[in-house]
Amino acid sequence: MQETNDADTTPTHVETAADLDARIDAADRLLVEFYTDGCGACAAMEPILGVVARETGVPVVTVNPRDDPALIDEYRIESVPTLLLFEDGDPVRRLADGFVGAERVIDFLA
Template sequence: MTLTAKPLRPADADELDDVLASHDPLLVEFYTAGCAMCQAMEPVLGTVQRAADVTVAMVNPGDDIGLVDAWNVRSVPTLVLVEDGEEVARMADGFQGAESVVAFLNEHAATGLTV
């Protein structure tokens, strides 16, 4: 797996499926434009991606409304950890700092993450 320098930004469900197929594990943030907490999460997720061996993808389900139901997004920001194509954990508790996100990864990710 090759990590990217910045979080990926798939535009729709098809692009997210492509990212899921090529990056494992993957931390997905569901956000909406205009959400201040979501905007504040972007630099945090960049830090997390550099600190942990995990790729981060940021997806706006408003751009592909089918993602809301497919991923059961009920609030933003929502973080979903995906391994082997399956959701293994979710955090939908508003803004989280890097330490909280790293703790979430440590708790839920299979071995192999370097955090």
């Protein structure tokens, strides 16, 4: 099992593209959830993402692209929640199937 610290096991919220870029640059692997306020499926993902971070050691960041609309175009966000996996600064996988359970997200990261 991969050793993690508290910062890696709790999803972190960022508000701007610059904040997100800094997190992407600082991590070898990073899972980003794009969500919006008032989205029930997005809110239901929060505890799932905490489980995923604890079980995989992959840091999780959440961002509302409406807080910085440039993110919508930059990452082609067409629906929420959308999960993007970044490896070495590049988006390598996308999951935009609405609410999914922890097992599905863990499989997505594998």
